[in-house]
Amino acid sequence: MQVTVWNEGLHERAKPEMAEIYPDGIHGAIADALRSALPDAEVRTGTLDEPHQGLPPELLDRTEVLLWWGHRAHEQVEDGLVDRIAARVLGGMGLLVLHSGHYSKVFRKLMGTTCSLAWRNEGERELVWTTDPSHPIAAGVDQPIVIGEQEMYGEPFDIPSPDEVVFISSFAGGEVFRSGVTFRRGRGRVFYFSPGDEAYPVYRHPQIQRVLANAVRWAMPGAPVVAPARAVKTPRADWHD
Amino acid sequence: MQVTVWNEGLHERAKPEMAEIYPDGIHGAIADALRSALPDAEVRTGTLDEPHQGLPPELLDRTEVLLWWGHRAHEQVEDGLVDRIAARVLGGMGLLVLHSGHYSKVFRKLMGTTCSLAWRNEGERELVWTTDPSHPIAAGVDQPIVIGEQEMYGEPFDIPSPDEVVFISSFAGGEVFRSGVTFRRGRGRVFYFSPGDEAYPVYRHPQIQRVLANAVRWAMPGAPVVAPARAVKTPRADWHD
Amino acid sequence: MQVTVWNEGLHERAKPEMAEIYPDGIHGAIADALRSALPDAEVRTGTLDEPHQGLPPELLDRTEVLLWWGHRAHEQVEDGLVDRIAARVLGGMGLLVLHSGHYSKVFRKLMGTTCSLAWRNEGERELVWTTDPSHPIAAGVDQPIVIGEQEMYGEPFDIPSPDEVVFISSFAGGEVFRSGVTFRRGRGRVFYFSPGDEAYPVYRHPQIQRVLANAVRWAMPGAPVVAPARAVKTPRADWHD
Amino acid sequence: MQVTVWNEGLHERAKPEMAEIYPDGIHGAIADALRSALPDAEVRTGTLDEPHQGLPPELLDRTEVLLWWGHRAHEQVEDGLVDRIAARVLGGMGLLVLHSGHYSKVFRKLMGTTCSLAWRNEGERELVWTTDPSHPIAAGVDQPIVIGEQEMYGEPFDIPSPDEVVFISSFAGGEVFRSGVTFRRGRGRVFYFSPGDEAYPVYRHPQIQRVLANAVRWAMPGAPVVAPARAVKTPRADWHD
Numbered sequence A, B, C, D: 001m002q003v004t005v006w007n008e009g010l011h012e013r014a015k016p017e018m019a020e021i022y023p024d025g026i027h028g029a030i031a032d033a034l035r036s037a038l039p040d041a042e043v044r045t046g047t048l049d050e051p052h053q054g055l056p057p058e059l060l061d062r063t064e065v066l067l068w069w070g071h072r073a074h075e076q077v078e079d080g081l082v083d084r085i086a087a088r089v090l091g092g093m094g095l096l097v098l099h100s101g102h103y104s105k106v107f108r109k110l111m112g113t114t115c116s117l118a119w120r121n122e123g124e125r126e127l128v129w130t131t132d133p134s135h136p137i138a139a140g141v142d143q144p145i146v147i148g149e150q151e152m153y154g155e156p157f158d159i160p161s162p163d164e165v166v167f168i169s170s171f172a173g174g175e176v177f178r179s180g181v182t183f184r185r186g187r188g189r190v191f192y193f194s195p196g197d198e199a200y201p202v203y204r205h206p207q208i209q210r211v212l213a214n215a216v217r218w219a220m221p222g223a224p225v226v227a228p229a230r231a232v233k234t235p236r237a238d239w240h241d
Helices: A016-021 A025-037 A057-062 A079-090 A099-103 A105-111 A206-219 B016-021 B025-037 B057-062 B079-090 B099-103 B105-111 B206-219 C016-021 C025-037 C057-062 C079-090 C099-103 C105-111 C206-219 D016-021 D025-037 D057-062 D079-090 D099-103 D105-111 D206-219
Strands: A002-007 A042-047 A065-069 A094-098 A118-130 A145-154 A164-171 A176-185 A188-193 B002-007 B042-047 B065-069 B094-098 B118-130 B145-154 B164-171 B176-185 B188-193 C002-007 C042-047 C065-069 C094-098 C118-130 C145-154 C164-171 C176-185 C188-193 D002-007 D042-047 D065-069 D094-098 D118-130 D145-154 D164-171 D176-185 D188-193
Touching (some): A002 A025, A002 A057, A057 A079, A079 A094, A105 A188, A145 A176, A145 A206, A164 B164, A164 B176, A176 B164, B002 B025, B025 B042, B025 B206, B057 B079, B065 B099, B079 B105, B079 B188, B094 B206, B099 B188, B105 B188, B145 B176, C002 C057, C025 C042, C065 C079, C079 C188, C094 C206, C099 C105, C145 C206, C164 D164, C176 D164, D025 D065, D025 D206, D065 D079, D065 D099, D094 D099, D094 D105, D099 D105, D105 D188, D145 D206
Parallel strands (some): A002 A042, A002 A065, A065 A094, B002 B042, B065 B094, C002 C065, C094 C188, D002 D042
Antiparallel strands (some): A118 A145, A164 A176, A176 A188, B164 B176, B176 B188
16 A cells, blocks of 8 residues: 655644644654554655655655645645646545645646635534444544534535535534545545644544544555546447357 | 425324414424415325325325425324325425434335434524535525524434435534435435424424425426336337338 | 345246256356355355245344345245345345346335336347446456347336446447446445346356456445444533533 | 527538538537527527637626537637636536537536547447436437437546436447436536537437427526635624524
């Protein structure tokens, strides 16, 4: 299992209090959690300020599941990189889009919608309810997951109708949000999971870590990742033979 | 538009306080609201204690949209009647299943699942959020609808994956529920809408009345209701002619 | 992996020519194929004429994936057995419904629709096209699978909108059919697969055998099968603690 | 009803034989058919060689349903125009994408996938089967629609799982194709319909014309088209008041 955790990595530098929560960055915290939960996985990280914006071709080309966290720098991610990521998803790579990644170029490109939502950042309690208890992403997960402080994300969430709704959250302020949803795009599996603002230690929450590990397993391609499909002219066959 | 509102009608008699909320029964309150909102509709009512359990064949056979409210007496509804209702839905009749009707024989028959849920009746505030603002059932509806007191219904709601999720509710206690969901079954359209316990005046709420009127319009068959489909032996055709 | 192949087993006796195609019955042919493809599986069979109609409680209770083939004797299957099978599916058991099993009591009960279709039995060539090449049920399957002689099943197929359409077939006469479709019902996974009439050696076709083995793997419950969900009264929690 | 039929309009000039089939272009033939079927509609046309590539802002801004036919010149359509069309769909405008429009920039942008397919152009008979007989787009449509000569489009069709599959086609060569599929994107309704190559008089076929008229009615926005959704910061409300 070749897993790469990408994080724009800007908040960590700008906000000293964040360095306390995530001394190795959001990507470091998630990568550590995945390494513990998935001993068979090779987990790498990438950040925006690294060469090739953290995803050089040789890394992307061997990644089987990519996790994506971004917030402030969505527009800085180069279109060419976004195209390569999307192409790899369509060819079979799994993609986990986290929290404010709902507005990333790659998620909007794969969804085709605005991916807009309602929001408010006041450190509210979030409850993450499982709506599909037999889904592998929900295996062993508390009902509900209780997150003490979190940014509120609320409906309407402007996404295509998901293939599966695994989690729905409520917030102390009363809002609701489809917080865990799946989509197949091409040959790839996409999971969007909203818990995880940079201001709260959400990715240190054991239950959130469990969901991410479950989702990596779920998103693994069942076959080698291929080039995305293209229209093929086919000869006429005589199927009677 | 031929609309019939069916209600088991037992709570109204047993609980004097309910007679204050619904002097003409739940069916009477809903029927009045529909008559006001849908001047073109002929709205009839039926209750369990009437001949043919309130749905004689001639009434069912001309009903284009049926609303169903039941709670205590699900098991008293005769299987033959349930079969006739389900057959008419499969042939094109619209069906609106209300609140505790999630456990009615006809809804379980059409869903094929247990239709179970979590619940608690403590008069909690419910917020009904629209997740699909362009859906005709949500036209002109507040975001959210605020219901001061309501029974809590919570996830997991054991239904097949709905065709559309129009509303998701939160409750003061923090639970969430897919409170407005659609299903096509055969040629008929089914809408389940959870707000509406007998102990609270929910069906007097103008926003709830609007949802019901919208849903009746949405569930109207586009063509005459027919007998449900049956397997048909077809001759071999030569489509080249 | 505890797998049970159920077959009504009537055609095999009535038609001597069928005994040539399936000397051990349809169930025997399928069970042999699964044993070869899935060495870890314990594969048992059951037929209508056996005690408990071939599915005694102790067998059903340990079955993780059940395959169901029936045609002439759907109505002879006892309602109590049908209820127990459906309950086990809702609790997590996988179910593969084969060919004329579209009209079985258990499939109609889980779908809630008539499950009717168009048909013609003239030994026509069927082509089974994969529409979702990344689906595990389609792994390693020819595009298309060519079946020389088969009963035609055609649209409209009166089922709820499937969760996934894996295969669509065409027939020499020009008809089309959603021949491989999935549904989650409760905690269980259901796969309907239409190729497989009793008059043709379809279950000896290596590609059909591959689909069935893939589907058994896909339908395996991810956790122990439980009793189907029931409505649960929940106390009010104070999630702030 | 404000309807606009857009056509790149290149084949008509390059191929004299096409001018016989469509003397007023594909757009002219479709517009005429819609004017006959929908007397309440104002139907306009646009082509690539016109100012603003045939869709000046004032025309796009009043269009309620847009039909799109393109083939050779997909890449010539300006990205800015594609963005404006997509934004208008997300805000509520209906969009009908026809035949080779599967590869148009706007359809790929809204789908997020490659939209690739298999194809062969040998003038084969296509049969268009209705899989959802109660769908308004299929109202009054033959089962099947028989098209004498047509380009073959075959599975796998690399699109997201459609909200609804209304039609599935077979071809003389044995292939199948989901030829009529719906998607909601944002507030807008999208219908892709594959019959209609430039080399055959498919848009003169009364049944194809009926489908297009039905689809225009179905895709009409139920409310004024708005700007697409954007993330909104919401104040905390006290819903108890």
